[in-house]
């Protein structure tokens with residue numbers, strides 16, 4: 001556990017990212033230090049979800065690494081797979097109101113964090129949707 005002065009110093013730290021930090025054009029292996037080669041792969045997340053990724057592979061030790069943008073793509077594929085398998089580790093039940101034309105529900109403020117004026121609803125099935133704010 002860091003002491004308070006370390007945490008305060010971290011809060012003051014200024015972080016900058018290089019031009020290619022999220023989509024790097026070259027990488028060096030963490031294990032052996034060799035320059036890695038780019039490759040397009042299709043990674044199965046489950047029997048029915050696959051994701052195409054641009055990865056870096058070490059020609060010496062076969063270690064694979066992802067840039068941040070590709071890691072985000074893999075993370076989204078894992079979320080989609082979890083949605084399709086209907087294995088929701090966290091969910092919220094909200095009461096629906098009806099104003100004569102539309103159904104209305106409230107989003108818990110613990111989820112939304114910050115001020116939002118609109119949400120995007122992505123229908124998944126006739127009785128399922130993804131809500132993004």
Ligand SMILES: [Zn+2]
Nearest residue numbers: 029032058061
């Ligand atoms: Zn290597």
